[in-house]
Amino acid sequence: MRTLTPTGIATAADISHWRSEFPIVETCTYLVSHSLGAMPRKTADYLQEFADMWSTRGVRAWHEGWWEAGRETGNLLAPILGAPKNTISMHQNVTVAQGIIASCFTYGGPRRRIVMTELEFPSNHYLFEGFRRYGAEIVYVPSADPIRLDVQRFLDAIDEHTVLVPLSLVLFKSACITDARAVIEKAHRVGAHVILDVYQGAGTVPMDLEGWHADFAVGGSVKWLCGGPGAGYLFVRPDLAATLKPAFIGWAAHESPFEFATGPVRYAGNPERFQSGTPNVPSLYSARAGYEIVASIGVPAIRRRSLMLTRRLIDAAMAAGYRLNTPTADHERGGSVIIDVPNGMAVADELIRRGVIVDYRPGAGIRMAPHFYNTEAEIDHAMATLAEIVSSA
Numbered sequence: 001m002r003t004l005t006p007t008g009i010a011t012a013a014d015i016s017h018w019r020s021e022f023p024i025v026e027t028c029t030y031l032v033s034h035s036l037g038a039m040p041r042k043t044a045d046y047l048q049e050f051a052d053m054w055s056t057r058g059v060r061a062w063h064e065g066w067w068e069a070g071r072e073t074g075n076l077l078a079p080i081l082g083a084p085k086n087t088i089s090m091h092q093n094v095t096v097a098q099g100i101i102a103s104c105f106t107y108g109g110p111r112r113r114i115v116m117t118e119l120e121f122p123s124n125h126y127l128f129e130g131f132r133r134y135g136a137e138i139v140y141v142p143s144a145d146p147i148r149l150d151v152q153r154f155l156d157a158i159d160e161h162t163v164l165v166p167l168s169l170v171l172f173k174s175a176c177i178t179d180a181r182a183v184i185e186k187a188h189r190v191g192a193h194v195i196l197d198v199y200q201g202a203g204t205v206p207m208d209l210e211g212w213h214a215d216f217a218v219g220g221s222v223k224w225l226c227g228g229p230g231a232g233y234l235f236v237r238p239d240l241a242a243t244l245k246p247a248f249i250g251w252a253a254h255e256s257p258f259e260f261a262t263g264p265v266r267y268a269g270n271p272e273r274f275q276s277g278t279p280n281v282p283s284l285y286s287a288r289a290g291y292e293i294v295a296s297i298g299v300p301a302i303r304r305r306s307l308m309l310t311r312r313l314i315d316a317a318m319a320a321g322y323r324l325n326t327p328t329a330d331h332e333r334g335g336s337v338i339i340d341v342p343n344g345m346a347v348a349d350e351l352i353r354r355g356v357i358v359d360y361r362p363g364a365g366i367r368m369a370p371h372f373y374n375t376e377a378e379i380d381h382a383m384a385t386l387a388e389i390v391s392s393a
């Protein structure tokens with residue numbers, strides 16, 4: 001198995017070292033890590049290890065590593081999120097993780113409001129809308145500014161009737177960082193709980209879930225963590241976890257699953273009490289390499305490089321007179337830059353055809369997302385290609 005030499009990203013040689021670990025970056029200008037992070041070379045080794053275990057050890061693999069893979073994967077991720085050990089369970093995706101949290105609460109009493117911003121990722125709205133049938137009242141807090149959370153209005157909407165506050169740490173359409181600490185503080189003052197969706201931040205924005213006293217956090221590994229699909233995660237604050245009894249669980253949440261006891265569950269401790277059924281083992285193997293690389297470089301170093309590269313994109317976009325749907329102030333901006341040009345969707349398609357891989361979101365624009373493996377030259381190439389396409393339209 002390949003071993004990764006711990007290397008920072010301070011010099012051109014470091015960057016070139018890391019580029020050699022991500023095959024796709026040699027084939028195109030890969031600026032889409034907010035959507036699908038590049039696959040590390042080492043991921044193939046881990047997936048091979050999974051296949052070898054299955055093929056040579058068969059059912060014995062469960063007790064030779066597979067059953068523990070969820071907890072171990074969560075523990076690899078924990079330092080990246082600023083979470084203590086043994087607080088993260090692994091799930092298929094964010095929706096499943098949110099559903100498990102939602103199933104810990106009741107919605108029939110006076111505390112039944114779920115407060116969200118209009119700017120939230122759509123599936124967060126869809127899931128909680130479904131809880132109206134159990135009595136939940138859904139409050140969408142408007143934002144006059146389509147890029148930013150209206151923090152004061154949002155805080156004012158959280159009161160003694162609020163049960164849950166799902167909130168993205170980094171908004172998917174604008175890459176704006178929300179004031180999670182202020183929201184957690186207000187929620188705690190009135191007895192509500194916050195579910196931070198950290199998907200668009202994890203691996204590029206430093207986080208301190210423990211220090212922020214976050215109740216819950218959810219996310220996935222597809223984007224900045226370069227971990228591929230199927231490795232969603234759920235963090236629960238340890239003291240809170242001990243008091244919760246999720247309804248949406250399966251046999252893996254039992255304190256002694258191999259007893260196969262029927263009737264009411266006897267809950268395991270954190271994090272297994274939030275598990276459903278058989279773990280998604282291949283995804284846990286595929287997630288490892290990305291986590292190891294992000295942890296070995298360190299999120300603060302990734303953040304410094306990200307700010308430098310996104311600043312370069314912003315300067316070029318401003319010089320060309322494009323509209324930016326992303327905050328220009330560093331402290332407010334996550335890892336992407338959203339550029340709004342006329343016929344954005346067609347322009348994004350043409351960029352992709354020319355080997356500059358980006359995406360487009362309606363009502364936002366072309367999203368470009370440099371990660372630690374991108375270079376200044378790639379930013380310049382992407383912006384020059386964009387200018388060519390726009391001027392020839």
Ligand SMILES: Cc1ncc(COP(=O)(O)O)c(C=O)c1O
Binds near residue numbers: 092095170220
């Ligand atoms: C902030 C945010 N939350 C949730 C999701 C979707 O999560 P999942 O597909 O894991 O449910 C995305 C995907 O783009 C996202 O950006």
